[in-house]
Structure formats: structure tokens, C-alpha cells
Amino acid sequence: MVMEDLDGAIPELSWEQFEPYLPPKCVDTLAVKARLELSGAIVDNRWAAYRELDPSKMDGHQDAVFAPLELIVKTIISECLLSSSFDQEQTLELMLNPDQVPICSERKNNSRPDGALRLPGPLYLWNGIGVSKELKKFGGVHVYDNRRQVVWSMHHILRDDPTRRFTFAITTEDTQMRLWFCSRSVMVATKSFNFVTDLEKVIRIYSSFAFATKPELGWDPTIRVVPNTNPTRYDIDVHTDGEDKPVTYRNAQIIWDYGAESLHCRATRVFKTTDPATGAPVAVKDVWRDYDRPSEGANVDMIMGEIDRRGGRFADFKKYFMQVERHGDVRINGQVDDTHQLIMRDTPVPPNHSWLPLIKPSKLVDVAHGDRPMLDGLETTDRTRAQNQQLEVRRRVHYRIVFAHVGTPIYQLPSLKDRCRVLIDSLKGLEALYRLGYLHRDVSTGNILCVRDASNNLIGKLSDLEYIMAIDSDNPARGVRTGTVDFMAVEVDRMAYIFRPQDVEKQDEIKIDPSDVDNWGNYEDEDKETTSEDERKEVEALKEQIRLAFRHNPIHDVESHWWIMAWNLFAHAPTSYLPSPPTANSSVPASESTWHMGDQLVVSNRLFPGTIRAPYRREMFTKEVALDTTVLPAEIQPLVRHLVEAQDKLLSTYKLAEKPPTGIDESLYLRIHSSVIRIFKKIMDSAGDIQVASLSKFQDPEEPTHVSGKRKADAPRTNPPAPKKSKN
Structure with a gap:
């Protein structure tokens, strides 16, 4: 999933382009280099430890080959501390080839970096790693192992430690070293350089990392x-x-x-x-x-x-x-x-x-140790990325x-009746937003919460209002896909109207130039200041084009609630049907032997696949294919007819609302809220005292799953894994 988030490649920068992201320079690198030459640490413009041979030409395992690097870094730090004008305290120390896996504070992780610049202390902690390191004695195909491992390390540091804002890493293959930087906005890396001969860069890197403050290192x-x-x-x-x-x-x-x-x-x-x-x-x-x-x-x-x-x-x-x-x-x-x-x-x-590929190209094969890397494969990949991706x-x-x-998220409620009650309250909050003139655009199980009032009554609450937008807004950003993929309305998923009559379907293909989104805030002023009649007509034509283009509307937010109700019924089962404790191969109690968990999981995974543009979701919602309810437990099957009733109401509303060739009939928005609330009350009244649990914990660990409506985590706590967002 991490490589998917990065689309298989990241920006590759020159040293000069990357250097501003490093902690500030703290020493005169030329002066430190001169002292290291006098001490014998540098000979003939190479590190003395690698004076005769590059790492790939040396005998022994890579642990032994790179062991001198630890001494080189200690020597650099010592020279900095010996300077009479230097008064900064050391923050990080280098550890190479640790014999233990770093301790995690939150999630289990058995991976072990080849080394790290870490906070000093008796324990080796993931949360104490300031700069993760990966080493390989040879280059060629082995660079991809380093890239995969270092991306994972940076990902783990940012997801596991709430005190981290960004992080760094270093990879080394033979003589070639590369720096990495990762924040919540971007991951970039430098072009590789020769750490054996580019002495000033090595001094700059390790002195800055060793003596940077913790905030400068990302804490x-x-x-x-x-x-x-x-x-x-x-x-x-x-x-x-x-x-x-x-x-x-x-x-x-x-x-x-x-x-x-x-x-x-x-x-x-x-x-x-x-x-x-x-x-x-x-x-x-x-x-x-x-x-x-x-x-x-x-x-x-x-x-x-x-x-x-x-x-x-x-x-x-x-x-x-x-x-x-x-x-x-x-x-x-x-x-x-x-x-x-x-x-x-x-x-x-x-x-x-340029672009740095993270995944080995199919044409790149392993080469003999010490041979020249197959650069043609890398260069072809770089060119393709540069041409095809912005x-x-x-x-x-x-x-x-x-x-x-x-607040307690809806997915943590064991009672199906309570889940229905909370969904109904959330729809009332959505109705309030509509009456005030706003869309929510990000309805999901993580954004529907509940609390107890002073009388201990359960109240559902619609949260996460960051992405709300005015219904009458002509901002092109309203046509941007937002939300959680498993609960996204099928039109938002497709980014096109799918219920319009054939004679207006061509409007689905209207596209808005991204630059129009960036400049939208200036359009009103443009109207006032434009003197040319042609320019005024151009602006009005663009506004009309935007009005006819696909835009998120209130029915889509209601449909997201429908998908959450479907998720409650299809991605869960009554606890009486489920073994405890859960295991992937647990058998179902004999009394419920007519129900087969695996059959329900197949349907659930098709309804909630965790990816955009999944054909089955659209085909099922539009009734091109029938929804298989026979896979559900006997107590749940009668409830689905009300779910289908709400589905029919949504479909008819879409067709009426999208019928006008000049836009959307907004008079239908309010009616759909009250209709779906009324139908959801039927499900609530029929739910009895059914207690449900997610089927995700019973999924075969060898198979990917999104039955929780959320992305599968590596080692989740009691709450389900994360929703996969799409906010492009």
C-alpha cells in the first residue's frame, strides 16, 4: 500500500535542490576536512578506511565492509566538538548493524533497519530513530531492496509516532549514497553521490544530523x-x-x-x-x-x-x-x-x-556482484515518469x-439498533447542513460519532466538517473527488453523472482545467475589471461549463449513509454466529451451520473493495446486477428489503434530479433526507437486540480484505483499520 501511495516513484533532486531540507549547517566543512586530513582519516581525497578498495571490491560480509563508516562518523563528530567555537550539543549517534529489532510503542513491527542515527539511550526504539539507514555492498538490482526498506522505515516512523512531523533516511549501495526526506506532503531523495570521495557532503550530512535540534530533525x-x-x-x-x-x-x-x-x-x-x-x-x-x-x-x-x-x-x-x-x-x-x-x-x-523509481522495472534482472548496474532500465523508467506524471x-x-x-465512532458500537439510531441522527445533521446551504463531502464510518447526553441517551453526531462546501458554489473544487472510497457515492467514485438521460450524457465529459481551479478566486474581480466584451463572454461561458460539469450534490452525501448501512449488514454478522476468540479458520457454531462466513466475505469484499472505480459497486447500486442477500445470516436478511427500499428511493431521486438538461433539480434534495430517515427507522425497529461484529478479523490473513470498510492495518488494536481516503 505504501508504494501505491507513492505511485512507484518519487522526485529525485540534485544535492543543491535537496540541501535546504537538511538541518542547518553547523560547522565549516572545509576546516573539518582539513583537520581530518591532518589526522590521517582522509588520504588522497578518500576516507582512509576505503583508500585501497571500494566496498563492493572488499572481502567479507556487508556488515564488516561498512563497519568503518561508524568510525568515520564518530571522527567527524569528534572534530566538531574539538573546535573552540563549537557549542552545540550532540543529539544523535550512529548505530550500524544492530543485533536487535527496534522496539515499537504502538504497532508490532519485526523489520530491522541496517542502521540508524538515533537518540542515545539504553533501549533501541523506533521512536528514537532520527535518520534510518539501509546498506548494500553491491549496486544493481539491490538498490530496489534498499529503496523499499527505507520507504517502509520512514512510513513506520510517521505512522507509529505522534511526535514526528517528518523524517530522514540514508541509503548506500557500494560507494553510492543517497539522502531521503519524507513529510506528510512529499517524499524526495537526492541523486546518488560517492560517499568515499565526496567528503564535504559526508561531513555536512553527519555533522548536521548529529548536532541538529530535535525539532530540526522532525520531532x-x-x-x-x-x-x-x-x-x-x-x-x-x-x-x-x-x-x-x-x-x-x-x-x-x-x-x-x-x-x-x-x-x-x-x-x-x-x-x-x-x-x-x-x-x-x-x-x-x-x-x-x-x-x-x-x-x-x-x-x-x-x-x-x-x-x-x-x-x-x-x-x-x-x-x-x-x-x-x-x-x-x-x-x-x-x-x-x-x-x-x-x-x-x-x-x-x-x-x-527527474523521477526515482521505487519498484524494480520488469526488464531489470539481477547482475553478478560488482557488475555495472543496468542503467538503461532505470533511465527508461525515469523518462516515463517525467513524461506521464505531474x-x-x-x-x-x-x-x-x-x-x-x-465521541465513539459508529463502527465501535456492538448494537445494530444503536448503529441505525446514530446513522439517523447523522442524516439529521446532514439535513441541517443542507438547510444552511452546505455539502459535507466526506461521510464515512470514522466521521459519524455518538455520545451520551445527560439522560444517558445515545446521540449521533456528524463530524469532520473540514471539506464542507456551499451547495450553490461554482468553485470547480466542488467537482473534485473527496471522501472514503468504500462509502463514496457511485457518481462521485466515477466523477460523472450516471443517471442522466442519453441526450444529456455528453455533459459528463465536460472537464475543467486545473488552472481554472487555482484562479477561481479571481473570477469575480475579473468580471469587474474586464473591459473586453469577448473576455466577459469567455468568463461567463466557463461558468456555464462548470455548472453543467459533474459536481458533488446533497444526494451523494445521503447515498454515503446508505453505503454505511449496507456495510453494517454485509460486512458484519451477529456475534452469536461468530466464534470467540476470532481466528481465520474458526468454525461456525453448529446451530448456525446454514450460514457460511466465506460466502458473505466474498460479497462483502466486492461491495467494499477499498479501491475507486470498482465495477461491482456501481453495477449493484444501479441494479445492473442483483444484490445477493442469501449469503447473510437469517436475522439480517429481512432487514435488507428496507435497504433496497432506500436504494430505490435514491435511484428514483437521482433520475428525477438529473433529468433537466440545464443542470440539477435541487428541489428534490430535502425530500431524500426525510425519505431515507423514515426507511432507516424501519431497519432500526426491526433490528431487535442483534449484536454485530466485523468480519474483517475473521478474514484469511493471506488474503487482502476491506470488509471493515477500512484499509487493513498491519497489527490493529481493537478498532478496525484505516479508511482509504481519496482527496485528489
């Missing part, structure tokens, strides 16, 4: 591990605009972090903690929000303000949204934690870069928001 000083806690707890600072000092929430424990599974994403984590003033339970959400969007807190404040302005019965809608206590961007030493301005030091990835680097801002309640 976050605003979230700190509480010592001697298991599971790990954290003290978290939340800074609000207008306040001089942040508020610290202590002993926070992670309750959801599968939003951090992907490399380049919002990396959402949710912590349970207490309000320092009242002691009441609260939730802190840590996320890398999109730079060009309003924050979730700002959107919630806007929606709550609109509800207050309308007053009356409308005020009752407030209970269907999470109440915000405070929110703000994370600040590191007084600066906003921004992937571009702070982390990448305001140095964007240059457009004239790099998109999303600028993100580190952000935290505190909610007044600790």
Missing part, C-alpha cells in the same frame, strides 16, 4: 511522551489564535490513529484526555489540514453561528454536531507548523526534477481541535 516539541506509561500517554499543547500561551492537555491516550496509515495524508489522530480546568473528558484531534481550506474548527464555528442566527426550532440541530472547545494551528518555536514554509524552509520541490505536493498545516465530548 514535535508540542506533544511529549509521558514517561513510564503503558499504553503510551502524551502531554499535548493546543494553541488558539489570540491566546499568549497554549493550553496543555495531560495524559492523553490515543483512541484512533488509523488516519495516519498513509504517507501523504492528513494523518488524523484522536486522543482521549481531560479538560485541565474542569477535569471533564474531552477529545483532542491532531491533523495536517489542507493549507488552502478553512479549518474544521472555523467551519464548525460558522455552522453553529448560522444555527444561532436562525434560532427557534432550528437550534435543535446543534446536538447533531460535535461541540468545539478550542482549536488552532500548531506552533513550533512561535512559527506555524507548515509543511512548506517551516518544514521545507520555503523551498518547494523544483519542477525540473507532481502534486499538497501544502498542509499542522492543526489541533478540542471537542467537548469524546
Whole structure:
């Protein structure tokens, strides 16, 4: 999955292009080099340890071949410390060829890097690795092993450690060394260079890494591990605009972090903690929000303000949204934690870069040790990537928001009736958004929560309002695919209308130039300032084209709720049917022998495959193929007829709404909310006391699964794996 996130290649930069991402230069590299020459560490412009032979020509295992590198780094650090004007403290030390696997704080991981620049200490911890290293004695095909392993290490560091904002790595094959950098926006690497002869680069690299501050190495000083806690707890600072000092929430424990599974994403984590003033339970959400969007807190404040302005019965809608206590961007030493301005030091990835392939080309075969790498295969891959892919680097801002309640995600509720009740409340929140003139655009099982009120009644809440957008907005971004793939409306998945009559289907093919999205904010001013009649007509024609192009509408958000209800019925089974504890090959109790788990898993995996444009989802929803309900347990089968009733209502609404050739009939939006709520109440009333559990934990570990509606994690806790997002 990690390689898929990266599309198999990353930008490859020159040394000069990459150097700004390194920690600041802390020594005069020429002066250190001169002293190393005097000491005999450098001879004939080569490291003395490799004076006679390159690593690939030396006898022995690669552990022995690269052992001198540890001494070289120690010598560089010693020379820095001996300088009379040097007053920086050492942060990292080099460890090569460790004989143990680093200890994980959260997830099990048996991989072992070939080395690391790490924080000193008695324990070898993944959370203490500042720079991961991979080594190979030979080049050629072996470079791909290093690339795969180092990508995995950086991915694991960012997903496992909430205190990490970005990370570095170094790969070495024979004499060729390469630096890597990874944040929540981008992964890049340098072109390879000869570490045996490019002495100043080696001195610059290891001196900077060894003496950099922890924030310069990617650690976050605003979230700190509480010592001697298991599971790990954290003290978290939340800074609000207008306040001089942040508020610290202590002993926070992670309750959801599968939003951090992907490399380049919002990396959402949710912590349970207490309000320092009242002691009441609260939730802190840590996320890398999109730079060009309003924050979730700002959107919630806007929606709550609109509800207050309308007053009356409308005020009752407030209970269907999470109440915000405070929110703000994370600040590191007084600066906003921004992937571009702070982390990448305001140095964007240059457009004239080449591409570094991460996956071995099919034509590249293993070569004899010491032979020249098959560069033709690499160069062909680089050219193909450069020609066919446009790099998109999303600028993100580190952000935290505190909610007044600790919500429970719908997927953690054992009662099917409670799940239905929470879905119905979420639809009421969605109705409120529609009445206020907004779309949600990101409905998923992770964004539908529930809390208990003062009377212990369960209330569903629609959360994660970062991607809301005005229904009447002509912003082309409204036509961008957003959401969680398994719960995405089929039209949003396809990015086209599929229920329109044949004579207007050609409008599906209308495309908007990406530059129009970037410049949309200037269109209003353009109208005012344009003097040419032709230019005015051009702007109006573009607006008409955008209006007819595919756009997310409120019916799509309702359909996402339908998919979640289908997920409750098809990706779960009554607990009475399921063995405990779960194993992949567990047998079903004899009393339920007419039901076959494997048959239901086949259908569930087709409905919720975790990938976009899955044909079966569209064919089933549009009734081109029949939905097989015979695979379901006997107690669940009667409920599906109500699910089909809601499906029919959605289909008829789509066909009516999309019939006008000049756009969408918006008068039908409100009716679909109330219709689906009414039908979901039938399912709730028929659910009885059925307790359900996800089938994902029973999936054969050798087979991929998305039956939870979420991406399978390597070693999940009790909550299911992460939803695969699509926000392109």
C-alpha cells in the first residue's frame, strides 16, 4: 500500500535542490576536512578506511565492509566538538548493524533497519530513530531492496509516532549514497553521490544530523511522551489564535490513529484526555489540514453561528454536531507548523526534477556482484515518469481541535439498533447542513460519532466538517473527488453523472482545467475589471461549463449513509454466529451451520473493495446486477428489503434530479433526507437486540480484505483499520 501511495516513484533532486531540507549547517566543512586530513582519516581525497578498495571490491560480509563508516562518523563528530567555537550539543549517534529489532510503542513491527542515527539511550526504539539507514555492498538490482526498506522505515516512523512531523533516511549501495526526506506532503531523495570521495557532503550530512535540534530533525516539541506509561500517554499543547500561551492537555491516550496509515495524508489522530480546568473528558484531534481550506474548527464555528442566527426550532440541530472547545494551528518555536514554509524552509520541490523509481522495472534482472548496474532500465523508467506524471505536493498545516465530548465512532458500537439510531441522527445533521446551504463531502464510518447526553441517551453526531462546501458554489473544487472510497457515492467514485438521460450524457465529459481551479478566486474581480466584451463572454461561458460539469450534490452525501448501512449488514454478522476468540479458520457454531462466513466475505469484499472505480459497486447500486442477500445470516436478511427500499428511493431521486438538461433539480434534495430517515427507522425497529461484529478479523490473513470498510492495518488494536481516503 505504501508504494501505491507513492505511485512507484518519487522526485529525485540534485544535492543543491535537496540541501535546504537538511538541518542547518553547523560547522565549516572545509576546516573539518582539513583537520581530518591532518589526522590521517582522509588520504588522497578518500576516507582512509576505503583508500585501497571500494566496498563492493572488499572481502567479507556487508556488515564488516561498512563497519568503518561508524568510525568515520564518530571522527567527524569528534572534530566538531574539538573546535573552540563549537557549542552545540550532540543529539544523535550512529548505530550500524544492530543485533536487535527496534522496539515499537504502538504497532508490532519485526523489520530491522541496517542502521540508524538515533537518540542515545539504553533501549533501541523506533521512536528514537532520527535518520534510518539501509546498506548494500553491491549496486544493481539491490538498490530496489534498499529503496523499499527505507520507504517502509520512514512510513513506520510517521505512522507509529505522534511526535514526528517528518523524517530522514540514508541509503548506500557500494560507494553510492543517497539522502531521503519524507513529510506528510512529499517524499524526495537526492541523486546518488560517492560517499568515499565526496567528503564535504559526508561531513555536512553527519555533522548536521548529529548536532541538529530535535525539532530540526522532525520531532514535535508540542506533544511529549509521558514517561513510564503503558499504553503510551502524551502531554499535548493546543494553541488558539489570540491566546499568549497554549493550553496543555495531560495524559492523553490515543483512541484512533488509523488516519495516519498513509504517507501523504492528513494523518488524523484522536486522543482521549481531560479538560485541565474542569477535569471533564474531552477529545483532542491532531491533523495536517489542507493549507488552502478553512479549518474544521472555523467551519464548525460558522455552522453553529448560522444555527444561532436562525434560532427557534432550528437550534435543535446543534446536538447533531460535535461541540468545539478550542482549536488552532500548531506552533513550533512561535512559527506555524507548515509543511512548506517551516518544514521545507520555503523551498518547494523544483519542477525540473527527474523521477526515482521505487519498484524494480520488469526488464531489470539481477547482475553478478560488482557488475555495472543496468542503467538503461532505470533511465527508461525515469523518462516515463517525467513524461506521464505531474507532481502534486499538497501544502498542509499542522492543526489541533478540542471537542467537548469524546465521541465513539459508529463502527465501535456492538448494537445494530444503536448503529441505525446514530446513522439517523447523522442524516439529521446532514439535513441541517443542507438547510444552511452546505455539502459535507466526506461521510464515512470514522466521521459519524455518538455520545451520551445527560439522560444517558445515545446521540449521533456528524463530524469532520473540514471539506464542507456551499451547495450553490461554482468553485470547480466542488467537482473534485473527496471522501472514503468504500462509502463514496457511485457518481462521485466515477466523477460523472450516471443517471442522466442519453441526450444529456455528453455533459459528463465536460472537464475543467486545473488552472481554472487555482484562479477561481479571481473570477469575480475579473468580471469587474474586464473591459473586453469577448473576455466577459469567455468568463461567463466557463461558468456555464462548470455548472453543467459533474459536481458533488446533497444526494451523494445521503447515498454515503446508505453505503454505511449496507456495510453494517454485509460486512458484519451477529456475534452469536461468530466464534470467540476470532481466528481465520474458526468454525461456525453448529446451530448456525446454514450460514457460511466465506460466502458473505466474498460479497462483502466486492461491495467494499477499498479501491475507486470498482465495477461491482456501481453495477449493484444501479441494479445492473442483483444484490445477493442469501449469503447473510437469517436475522439480517429481512432487514435488507428496507435497504433496497432506500436504494430505490435514491435511484428514483437521482433520475428525477438529473433529468433537466440545464443542470440539477435541487428541489428534490430535502425530500431524500426525510425519505431515507423514515426507511432507516424501519431497519432500526426491526433490528431487535442483534449484536454485530466485523468480519474483517475473521478474514484469511493471506488474503487482502476491506470488509471493515477500512484499509487493513498491519497489527490493529481493537478498532478496525484505516479508511482509504481519496482527496485528489
